[in-house]
Every structure is written in structure tokens, then in C-alpha cells.
Amino acid sequence: MFAPTSAAAYSKVGVETHIASADPHQLILMLFDGALLSINSAAIALENRDVATKVKHIGKAVEIITFGLKASLDGNVGGELPGRLATLYDYMCSRLVHANANNTPAPLIEVAGLLRDLREAWAGIASTNTDKTYPTGKLEA
Template structure:
């Protein structure tokens, strides 16, 4: 009458994900993309080890899609300069390595890409923890201003 429990749980999870995406800052969205790639890569490794070729292929395809259509597509090469160019090259390398891992059924290659993603995610999260520097005008206090302590 009400459908399966699994379908209800999946619908609830999708609402939670959509709400998280809608409320996330651009910085948090990139972290979510890194997390999605890393989960897909762990699934690929698990499926390679268990011999589930179809699921391995799906997991690797999902990781490549997130890398190419999420992370690479979000790079602003004009504003990001050399950093954005280097990230683009690294994302391209990872996608190519994942294609090779899929063809060779090689968990070591997937682990390599997972390690690279983990390092990038850590760096990205650390950047987000840094407070933005105040604008130059806000740091200069007018000479007539006085500080009052309470």
C-alpha cells in the first residue's frame, strides 16, 4: 500500500542531499564533490576485489563523471591562473588513470587516485577553515576612532 521501506528511505536520503546541496556554500559544494568521488572510488576498489565487474565499472564511471563534470567544469581558469590550470591537468590525469584502472581491473590505480583526491580534499577543507582577510579599508582604523572597553 505504501511502497517498500527501501524506496521511502531512499526518498528521505535524496531530500536530505538536495537540502544539503541547496544550503551549501560554493566551498562546501566542492567538498561534497570530493566526497562523492572518494566514495565512488572506495566502491570501485571493493567491487574489483569481490569480482563484481559491472558494479566496478559503474563506480569508476561515477567517479570520472564527478571529476570531469563537477570538479573540472567548476574551475575558473581566468581567475584561478596557474593553480586552476594545474588542477585541470591533475583532474585530467586522474580521469585517464581511472579509465586505465577500469580496463585493467586494477585496484592499485584506483587507490592512487583515491590518495590524490584525499590530499586535495584535505587542502580544500583547510582553505575553508581559514578566515577571509578583512578588506584593506576595514583594517585601517580612522585616527579619530577610540576603543571603548566594557
């Protein structure tokens, strides 16, 4: 039987392997999934009145949105879209902070819905994008 730390280490290796083999498009999907998982975990912690866990998961979601999704935007392509997405990501983070400060689930539900919609749209791009190269080094939104 594996100890909890052994199972966590094994899981981490699996995630790291998946990240190493993922293309840029898949990495963005993984960021969406990670943010959604963190928000769901925060909602459960909020419901259970587990403040420390709620704070941890909301903080992780904010980091994924800010340093993952927003940082991956390339303002040199896509016209107005990168700027609009950056504004939306900022809004999401402010709503998450509001949920954290006020112990209210409504902003968590709102942000999760926005992220699901964006994830679905991003996943739809995969089937239409036959050119898997990203010459700028940044991910195109």
C-alpha cells in the same frame, strides 16, 4: 519498516537539502567526498568481482571529477593553479579508466590518495577564507 526504495528516496532528499543550503566551498568538498565514495565503492566491487558495479562507480567518479571538480575551475583567477588542477583531474580520469579496463586496484588507490590530499587542502582554505562571496559565478580553486 522502510522499503529500500523509500530509504533511498529519504536519503536523496537529505542530500538535496544539504546541497541547496551549501555555499560554493562546501559544494566542492561534497564533490571530493562523492568522488572518494565512488572510488571506494568501485574498489569493493573490483575485489568482489562485480564488474557491473565497478563500472558504474568508476564512471560516476569520472563524471564527478570531470563535470564537477574540473568544470568548477576558473581560469581567470589563481594564475597557473586552475590549469595544473585541470591537468591533474585529466590524469586522475585516465588512471580510473586504466583501473576499469585492467581490473587493477592500484590506480584506484592512487587517485583516492590524490583526491584526499586535494580535499584536505580545500578544507583548510575554509578556515582562512572569511570572504564567502564568489563574484565570478565560478568556484575559485
